[in-house]
Amino acid sequence: MKTCNFAVLYLLVSLFTLKAYTQETKTLEQKIDEQLKIFSSRFRYAPTQGPSDKRPHLYELGQSLFSDKRISMAGDTSCATCHQPQLGTGDGLPLSIGTGGTGDGLSRTQGSSTPTLRNAPPLYNKTHPGFQALFWDGRVSFSSKPKKLKTPNPNLNGENPVFDDIVSQLDNASAAQSLFPLINEIEMRGHNFSNLTDREVWDEVFNRVIKIEDYKVLFKRAFPNEKWNIGHVGKALAHFQDVEFSTRDTGWDKYLKGDLSALSLPEKKGALTFTRKGRCFMCHNGKHLTNFRFENIMVPHLSLNENFMDKGRGSIDKRKGAAFQFMVSPLRNVGLTAPYFHNGSMATIEEVIEHYNEPLESYNNYNEDKINELFEANYHMPFISKYTEEAENLLFRNASRSLHQFLALTEEEKENLSLFLKISLTEKRFVHLVQ
Ligand code: HEC
Ligand code: HEC
Known part of the structure; x- marks a missing residue:
């Protein structure tokens, strides 16, 4: 009888402590x-x-361009080379290996390339309006009212009317940013093309792309009745990144x-x-x-x-x-x-x-x-x-x-x-x- 009483008492005490304990942890959590x-x-x-609303045709174009090596001058490097979705939209390396490199992702090796000077940043949410300045040093920036671009290429910054056709397509920092890997010698341009102007490289890349039958179809669907240029490439790449990499x-x-x-x-x-x-x-x-x-x-x-x-x-x-x-x-x-x-x-x-x-x-x-x-x-x-x-x-x-x-x-x-x-x-x- 006595042991039974003890057992009941013990049970009650344990239940009580357990309740007090859970209450205590609960209140701690509630406090936090x-x-x-x-x-x-x-x-x-x-x-x-x-992401903002998906525009399926624009997305499809951007998706193709993002992982297409043909948009680099030597045909060996795409955006995805350094911004791999499976590697957190980077490449898992301290410094990236662009044109001239061989292999993919963590097993990519330097080959004849010069590695980049900085780490490839992740692309998550970089298309969102808050990100008005891109790159580790913010050298590409955009503001919307009034529209103003600031980039390392003065021609894009509203100073040269010859570039207006391109600039008119760039309606956020990400679209403008996307044009710069293309003309960067160690990323996608290669040292062999250092004698060309930026515009010549952009035109060359664009002309190559638009000669490809599949791309002609994609451009027509994404931008019907427009005269296309490299700015449309930037716009499509930005839209793809927005849909794909927004959290x-x-x-x-x-x-x-x-x-x-x-x-x-x-x-x-x-x-x-x-x-x-x-x-x-x-x-x-x-x-x-x-x-x-x-x-x-x-x-x-x-x-x-x-x-x-x-x-x-x-x-x-x-x-x-x-x-x-x-x-x-x-x-x-x-x-x-x-x-x-x-x-x-x-x-x-x-x-x-x-x-x-x-x-x-x-x-x-x-x-x-x-x-x-x-x-x-x-x-x-x-x-x-x-x-x-x-x-x-x-x-x-x-x-x-x-x-x-x-x-x-x-x-x-x-x-x-x-x-x-x-x-x-x-x-x-x-x-x-x-x-
Ligand atoms: C004084 C401003 C400042 C404070 C305070 C600060 N950070 Fe940072 N954080 C930065 C800057 C600037 C960078 C990028 C630095 C660079 O790469 O040179 C960064 C980068 C990072 C990164 C790396 C991101 C990447 O993709 O490489 C992480 C993680 C991080 N911070 C976490 C923290 C945590 C956790 C704390 C608090 C313990 C903290 N930060 C406090 C400014 C700050
Ligand atoms: C050779 C590797 C490489 C390739 C190819 C490459 N990138 Fe990058 N990317 C980088 C590096 C490195 C940086 C950081 C450079 C800096 O800040 O100076 C960067 C920066 C960026 C940023 C800015 C992110 C931020 O946080 O500010 C975006 C967006 C981006 N790249 C998108 C692209 C797109 C789109 C392409 C294809 C047109 C591309 N990249 C091709 C390596 C690469």
């Missing part, structure tokens, strides 16, 4: 939900809305739309660390988790070219503070887009988090061994990581004031932050594409 709600409105966190359904998007069960408790804690102790929101805020500004976060130098020192925005904007600033990256699908930063110097999200945790220490301890080990087979030369003393001084002096010297994140906080970046911000439909 409430805090995130406040932060979301304060820092304009908002769901991405997916709308990550856990974070669902959560922000009100589905509180879309994130696990550790992911929510990660979102909180992102916003509070990690201070990531200082630069990564708003709908796309970027303020669309240029910042210097003391990314270590990494290059295959001894003479190249990447000053980022500093090469476009001559003001002193612009040196070593790069565009703040948006973060949807960031778990799929390694390696990270403008030069691919960080192989994993965990390394990126360590960098932010103690930027100076991360910078000082950085060495290129890991990247060289991982990518030895892809390039002829090893990577080097050494700024000149002068560059290093400028890098330190210009470091963003929002970059905290020492975040002191605990191991658990780092793990949760990593879950938030890798799980909450990833849209499932893109994952099966990544091997």
